[in-house]
Amino acid sequence: MRMTVTLRGVVGLLLGAFLAMGILPGIASAQTLINGAGATFPYPIYSKWFDEYTKVDPSVRFNYQSIGSGGGIRQITERTVDFGASDGPMTDEQLQKASAPLFHIPTVLGAVVVTYNLPGAPRLRFTPDLLADIFLGKITKWNDPRLVAANPSAKLPDQSIVVVHRSDGSGTTYIFVDYLSKVNKEWEQKVGRGTSVNWPVGLGGKGNEGVSGQVKNLPGAIGYVELAYAITNRLPASEIRNLAGKFVEPSIRTTTAAAAGAAKNMPSDFRVSLTNPPGDDAYPIASFTWLLVYKEQSDLTKGSAMVTFLQWAIHHGQRYTADLLYAPLPAQVVTQIEAKIKQITYQGKPLLAAR
Amino acid sequence: MRGQRRRVVNVMMNWLTALSAAVVVLPLILILVFLVYQGASAVNLDFFMNLPKPVGEPGGGMANAIVGSVILVGLAACLGLPIGILGGVYLAESRDRCLPWVIRFLADVMNGVPSIVIGIFAYTIIVLPMRRFSAVAGAFALAVIMIPIVLRTSEEMVRLVPASLHEAALALGIPQWKVVLRVVLPTARAGIITGVMVAVARIAGETAPLLFTAFGNRFWQLGLNQPIAALPLQIFAYAIAPYDDWHRQAWAGALVLIALIFLTSLTARIATKGRFGGVR
Amino acid sequence: MARAAAPQGGTAEGLSLPCVLPSKRAVRGWGDQLFRLLLRSAASALLAIVTAMVVVMVRAATPAIKAFGWRFLITSTWDPVTEHFGALPLIYGTIVSSALALLLAVPLGIGAAVFLAELAPLWIRPPVVFLIELLAAVPSVIYGLWGIFSLVPWLRQYVQPALGATLGFLPLFQGPPYGVGMLTAGIILAVMIVPFIIAMSREVLLAVPNTQREAALALGATRWEATRIAVLRYGRSGLIGAVLLGLGRALGETMAVTMVIGNRPEISASLFAPGYTMASMIANEFTEATSDLYLSALVEVGLLLFVVTVAVNGLARLLVWSVGGAVHEVRE
Numbered sequence: 008m009r010m011t012v013t014l015r016g017v018v019g020l021l022l023g024a025f026l027a028m029g030i031l032p033g034i035a036s037a038q039t040l041i042n043g044a045g046a047t048f049p050y051p052i053y054s055k056w057f058d059e060y061t062k063v064d065p066s067v068r069f070n071y072q073s074i075g076s077g078g079g080i081r082q083i084t085e086r087t088v089d090f091g092a093s094d095g096p097m098t099d100e101q102l103q104k105a106s107a108p109l110f111h112i113p114t115v116l117g118a119v120v121v122t123y124n125l126p127g128a129p130r131l132r133f134t135p136d137l138l139a140d141i142f143l144g145k146i147t148k149w150n151d152p153r154l155v156a157a158n159p160s161a162k163l164p165d166q167s168i169v170v171v172h173r174s175d176g177s178g179t180t181y182i183f184v185d186y187l188s189k190v191n192k193e194w195e196q197k198v199g200r201g202t203s204v205n206w207p208v209g210l211g212g213k214g215n216e217g218v219s220g221q222v223k224n225l226p227g228a229i230g231y232v233e234l235a236y237a238i239t240n241r242l243p244a245s246e247i248r249n250l251a252g253k254f255v256e257p258s259i260r261t262t263t264a265a266a267a268g269a270a271k272n273m274p275s276d277f278r279v280s281l282t283n284p285p286g287d288d289a290y291p292i293a294s295f296t297w298l299l300v301y302k303e304q305s306d307l308t309k310g311s312a313m314v315t316f317l318q319w320a321i322h323h324g325q326r327y328t329a330d331l332l333y334a335p336l337p338a339q340v341v342t343q344i345e346a347k348i349k350q351i352t353y354q355g356k357p358l359l360a361a362r
Numbered sequence: 363m364r365g366q367r368r369r370v371v372n373v374m375m376n377w378l379t380a381l382s383a384a385v386v387v388l389p390l391i392l393i394l395v396f397l398v399y400q401g402a403s404a405v406n407l408d409f410f411m412n413l414p415k416p417v418g419e420p421g422g423g424m425a426n427a428i429v430g431s432v433i434l435v436g437l438a439a440c441l442g443l444p445i446g447i448l449g450g451v452y453l454a455e456s457r458d459r460c461l462p463w464v465i466r467f468l469a470d471v472m473n474g475v476p477s478i479v480i481g482i483f484a485y486t487i488i489v490l491p492m493r494r495f496s497a498v499a500g501a502f503a504l505a506v507i508m509i510p511i512v513l514r515t516s517e518e519m520v521r522l523v524p525a526s527l528h529e530a531a532l533a534l535g536i537p538q539w540k541v542v543l544r545v546v547l548p549t550a551r552a553g554i555i556t557g558v559m560v561a562v563a564r565i566a567g568e569t570a571p572l573l574f575t576a577f578g579n580r581f582w583q584l585g586l587n588q589p590i591a592a593l594p595l596q597i598f599a600y601a602i603a604p605y606d607d608w609h610r611q612a613w614a615g616a617l618v619l620i621a622l623i624f625l626t627s628l629t630a631r632i633a634t635k636g637r638f639g640g641v642r
Numbered sequence: 643m644a645r646a647a648a649p650q651g652g653t654a655e656g657l658s659l660p661c662v663l664p665s666k667r668a669v670r671g672w673g674d675q676l677f678r679l680l681l682r683s684a685a686s687a688l689l690a691i692v693t694a695m696v697v698v699m700v701r702a703a704t705p706a707i708k709a710f711g712w713r714f715l716i717t718s719t720w721d722p723v724t725e726h727f728g729a730l731p732l733i734y735g736t737i738v739s740s741a742l743a744l745l746l747a748v749p750l751g752i753g754a755a756v757f758l759a760e761l762a763p764l765w766i767r768p769p770v771v772f773l774i775e776l777l778a779a780v781p782s783v784i785y786g787l788w789g790i791f792s793l794v795p796w797l798r799q800y801v802q803p804a805l806g807a808t809l810g811f812l813p814l815f816q817g818p819p820y821g822v823g824m825l826t827a828g829i830i831l832a833v834m835i836v837p838f839i840i841a842m843s844r845e846v847l848l849a850v851p852n853t854q855r856e857a858a859l860a861l862g863a864t865r866w867e868a869t870r871i872a873v874l875r876y877g878r879s880g881l882i883g884a885v886l887l888g889l890g891r892a893l894g895e896t897m898a899v900t901m902v903i904g905n906r907p908e909i910s911a912s913l914f915a916p917g918y919t920m921a922s923m924i925a926n927e928f929t930e931a932t933s934d935l936y937l938s939a940l941v942e943v944g945l946l947l948f949v950v951t952v953a954v955n956g957l958a959r960l961l962v963w964s965v966g967g968a969v970h971e972v973r974e
Binding site: 040042044050051054055057058068070071072085086087088212213214216217219220223236239240 | 415416417419489490493494495577578579580581588589602603604605
């Protein structure tokens with residue numbers, strides 16, 4: 008009996024110690040924890056930003072969970088997080104469901120690339136119709152005559168095409184199907200736009216991470232991921248024919264070119280689609296990604312920290328984009344965003360101007 | 363000869379069932395060995411000391427997830443153990459007509475409910491009103507899973523206390539409640555602790571209910587009403603990601619998790635070794 | 643009445659003789675009443691939790707139930723864009739993966755249980771039983787981890803092509819070898835429930851009274867015959883119960899399945915094809931259901947899962963209890 012008494016005592020002590028670790032920091036700590044959730048598309052750069060920002064302001068921690076844009080939209084609507092993140096802009100319906108006005112704050116530009124797993128990783132070219140037909144399930148083999156015609160120099164094997172799409176609600180999906188809807192009537196009618204669609208064929212992967220993982224491991228797979236994920240996983244990125252008829256590869260330059268037109272006519276709420284833009288150099292499947300914050304913040308400390316971070320992100324943060332293969336925000340857009348950030352209020356008073 | 367055939371069948375069945383046992387046990391052992399091998403090559407000091415790092419940067423760890431899991435389990439125990447143990451005592455001691463049978467049935471039913479359904483429950487009843495993901499919500503979900511297990515094992519263990527002990531104490535004029543607290547429970551203590559440890563081992567590995575309650579946290583937790591990291595959650599997130607470094611960390615996390623669980627189960631076993639001899 | 647002035651640390655461990663006057667109402671004192679109340683409320687807490695769970699879930703699922711009615715169970719579209727939700731692919735996926743798991747796990751599991759309970763030499767039993775019970779404690783996510791990195795590549799490179807080449811004329815084995823899919827989910831579920839089935843079946847078999855075995859042996863049966871005639875037949879309902887408990891476990895398994903099933907809400911004849919189960923869909927989509935109807939549909943799926951597992955487990959318990967009284971299992 009003495010043994011179990013001591014054991015219990017030790018266990019109890021340890022339990023108490025760890026519980027104290029759980030409760031005390033909350034009481035005694037001067038640190039603010041700001042929780043956010045959403046898109047996996049910008050996760051590489053957001054995680055870099057949040058890590059760097061702890062050096063800029065050690066009193067604030069941003070905890071970001073990449074659960075997909077659909078999740079970001081849902082959780083910010085429910086107010087279970089302090090900010091959301093999405094690469095599919097919220098629809099009017101979704102905005103109405105939020106209890107208060109929500110701002111879309113663009114942070115970076117990214118490109119959705121079509122990646123694949125073939126022996127020798129040849130550089131492939133796709134036309135819009137080819138892409139739509141592959142994802143509609145109409146083209147099922149890599150050595151289909153149409154694919155071979157578009158890629159005469161690549162050795163396409165007699166292998167089944169395994170389509171990989173997102174299983175979770177995704178802004179990356181939104182960008183991709185938005186593009187397909189614009190360039191292919193059949194896709195627009197059959198499948199349509201959304202962060203979650205009824206895919207005609209394919210496997211589901213969770214997050215950009217899941218899709219890259221699947222494509223990486225499955226010979227013959229084809230999927231769509233953000234450029235950073237393709238590069239870090241050494242997956243090939245294909246060239247897509249843009250509106251001007253040129254085949255462009257995804258890169259910072261072509262992504263920036265895609266935003267050039269939109270930058271001149273940016274709507275005030277920043278909800279704009281950059282897919283299939285005009286321009287010789289423009290990459291056809293690019294997009295802004297947005298942070299979703301409420302206009303009226305409910306907590307002074309968190310709200311101030313949020314706006315300060317946003318200012319930092321759209322200026323200083325842009326320096327980290329190149330390494331991670333995101334394109335920085337165009338200069339005109341940055342000025343507009345600054346004005347928007349100044350509209351974020353606490354109890355009616357703008358947070359940024361007050362500083 | 364008929365006898366010969368029967369003998370052959372006997373031997374054959376002996377071998378066939380032995381084969382099934384081998385076919386079952388061997389792959390499971392191989393899985394464990396594989397896990398230990400992958401995990402051992404991945405575990406390093408960084409893993410135990412560091413917080414997760416951004417994608418592509420080396421040296422990340424799961425320190426906060428390990429501590430987070432311990433906190434969640436501890437909190438769940440605080441919520442679930444009183445109800446479980448007292449409920450078990452009730453089932454064993456009570457002379458009520460209807461309620462014990464209902465409770466027993468419900469406990470058995472709840473034992474089989476998928477943990478993800480319990481997660482939905484915790485989300486609706488705690489996360490939504492609180493308007494945030496939190497350690498409390500996660501611990502609540504784990505407690506709900508824990509209660510039926512602890513309930514039934516406590517009942518069993520209290521029943522095993524010899525009636526003579528109980529009756530002797532009553533005969534001496536001690537009130538019922540003191541008999542239970544000072545005689546019955548201390549005698550059943552070792553067995554109850556075993557049941558508790560089994561429940562703890564079970565909830566330590568639960569991932570599904572934490573997906574939308576505890577949510578995960580890349581930093582040290584700052585209080586129980588904030589999202590918190592947990593080892594199984596982190597393992598899951600890293601396993602489905604494409605980065606090799608994260609895969610490595612997932613294996614390390616799996617090894618740590620399984621070591622903790624096995625340790626708990628083993629301790630439970632040692633605590634009852636020889637005490638209640640042929641209970642199992 | 644004389645009071646016994648006994649010293650402390652008397653007859654039983656932890657027993658302290660209180661200074662109390664033996665009262666005629668010793669059982670009904672306020673202490674006892676309070677205690678009884680405490681115990682009753684602790685037990686009722688479980689009742690409250692279960693009731694709350696059912697109420698909350700039904701309330702949350704009501705919008706979907708109203709919108710889709712019975713068609714929810716037989717429609718196979720899961721389209722968040724047009725908000726048409728049908729759970730048929732999920733139900734199909736859950737049933738097929740669990741059935742496959744049972745097909746693989748039951749013969750092996752019961753065979754192993756018979757071996758361990760009846761036929762094995764005594765020195766083998768304790769270590770193997772110990773091992774099996776430890777393995778039953780391995781969490782789902784770890785099996786999933788093993789599944790992604792070991793099972794899936796193995797299936798994709800060796801097993802599925804082989805099956806496709808030899809048995810490809812059956813619609814069951816047609817289609818490209820993804821590696822992930824229904825077959826993988828079934829296998830991983832089988833691996834997970836087998837220790838559980840062994841543990842439970844073994845308990846059922848051990849609960850069969852020895853008199854049954856002895857009677858058979860006395861009549862000249864071989865060991866196997868005694869097992870077959872006396873034990874298995876006697877414990878049959880209990881064994882079925884153990885299998886059903888394994889099924890209940892397989893139905894609710896979430897993490898490992900999510901990691902290997904391919905995440906596609908579709909019905910396909912082939913085992914190589916990706917699918918979805920009720921539990922894994924909830925895990926993937928719950929935090930992201932962007933509309934209320936979507937979330938409500940997911941909760942309805944959860945409710946469905948709840949009802950099915952309760953039914954299966956309830957039936958299982960009844961069967962297990964019917965053998966040798968209440969055979970409880972401590973491990974889940």
